[in-house]
Amino acid sequence: MTDERTYLRAWLSTQATQELKKLLEEKHLYQKFTIDMTEIVKKLSKGLTTRDSNMFITWIHSELPKEKFSVFLHQLSLAPRGSTTTHTQPQLWITLPHPSLYCNSKGCKRRETFTPIWFTELSQAIATVVTPKQVSLPDGFQMFTLVYQCQRCLGKPEAFLVRRDLWTFYLEGRSPIERVEVPKFVPEKEEHYYSDAIVAFNSGKVLAALFYLRTFVEQFARRITGKTGRATGEEILDAYYETLPVNRKSDMPSLREWYEKLSVPLHAGKDDAEVFTNAKEAIDKHFDIRRVFRMDEPERKAATNAESKGGPAEGGKAPESQPEVSQSIPTENPV
Numbered sequence: 549m550t551d552e553r554t555y556l557r558a559w560l561s562t563q564a565t566q567e568l569k570k571l572l573e574e575k576h577l578y579q580k581f582t583i584d585m586t587e588i589v590k591k592l593s594k595g596l597t598t599r600d601s602n603m604f605i606t607w608i609h610s611e612l613p614k615e616k617f618s619v620f621l622h623q624l625s626l627a628p629r630g631s632t633t634t635h636t637q638p639q640l641w642i643t644l645p646h647p648s649l650y651c652n653s654k655g656c657k658r659r660e661t662f663t664p665i666w667f668t669e670l671s672q673a674i675a676t677v678v679t680p681k682q683v684s685l686p687d688g689f690q691m692f693t694l695v696y697q698c699q700r701c702l703g704k705p706e707a708f709l710v711r712r713d714l715w716t717f718y719l720e721g722r723s724p725i726e727r728v729e730v731p732k733f734v735p736e737k738e739e740h741y742y743s744d745a746i747v748a749f750n751s752g753k754v755l756a757a758l759f760y761l762r763t764f765v766e767q768f769a770r771r772i773t774g775k776t777g778r779a780t781g782e783e784i785l786d787a788y789y790e791t792l793p794v795n796r797k798s799d800m801p802s803l804r805e806w807y808e809k810l811s812v813p814l815h816a817g818k819d820d821a822e823v824f825t826n827a828k829e830a831i832d833k834h835f836d837i838r839r840v841f842r843m844d845e846p847e848r849k850a851a852t853n854a855e856s857k858g859g860p861a862e863g864g865k866a867p868e869s870q871p872e873v874s875q876s877i878p879t880e881n882p883v
């Protein structure tokens with residue numbers, strides 16, 4: 549049964565190492581991963597007698613959770629993978645991954661490989677310090693601080709706080725705050741609303757994300773149309789619609805339509821992730837079409853037109869050969 553235990557520890561360690569990489573790369577604040585042992589335990593138990601199998605299960609529930617994951621910066625020092633004979637290997641371990649993360653430093657501004665440079669683990673750190681009062685932590689609890697540096701620019705380190713609660717690992721902190729890569733088609737002047745929307749969404753604050761995304765749309769349209777003051781979002785977006793090249797309007801997702809759809813969960817105070825995801829996709833498409841057809845933000849171009857018409861003009865189809873935009877349209881490679 550020693551073999552089964554050793555195998556299970558190695559399996560858990562490999563899982564924790566692999567999932568930690570995904571947690572840092574793909575997940576966001578307050579997200580997590582859980583290691584599910586059900587299948588592997590079933591498999592391992594098959595080769596055991598009923599008595600051994602019962603003991604194995606009891607050990608998994610009562611003893612194994614007490615074991616701590618030791619952390620390693622490099623694989624080389626221990627290389628416990630596959631070796632079952634050595635007595636020096638730790639019970640459970642995590643080799644810190646080299647995740648691909650967005651680097652916000654001037655020279656990078658894109659995803660780069662980050663190298664672990666330092667770490668602490670709270671429960672083990674506490675054990676080495678003489679404190680006036682004995683601190684005891686519950687079984688299966690660990691708290692890791694992981695410090696990383698961009699391999700390319702060797703800029704300021706970034707830190708992550710990861711909490712282990714039995715077999716679940718939570719990403720509960722990061723310094724600095726997560727930054728997101730903003731697509732090129734997002735106008736620079738309103739870019740911060742857009743990136744705040746994504747960071748809020750990634751952190752589980754969907755209502756805030758909906759609000760930032762709607763603000764992004766409204767502020768962009770205000771700048772383009774020159775409308776300030778008390779005009780409603782709908783009025784501003786109607787005016788914005790008038791600024792679009794006639795022969796492109798029908799292909800572009802309507803910002804007004806999505807402004808209204810974003811308003812519904814905002815008025816209801818509802819965390820509607822689906823509306824956010826769909827709205828972002830449509831809004832992205834709208835701005836990408838602007839980029840492809842080089843609709844360089846024509847300041848105030850048609851604001852007066854729209855006002856005099858006094859109503860939405862959406863849905864109007866125009867012949868493809870409208871001269872209005874043809875001089876700036878690259879005909880190859882649309883969208």
Ligand SMILES: [Zn+2]
Pocket residue numbers: 651652653655656657660698699700701702703
């Ligand atoms: Zn960098």
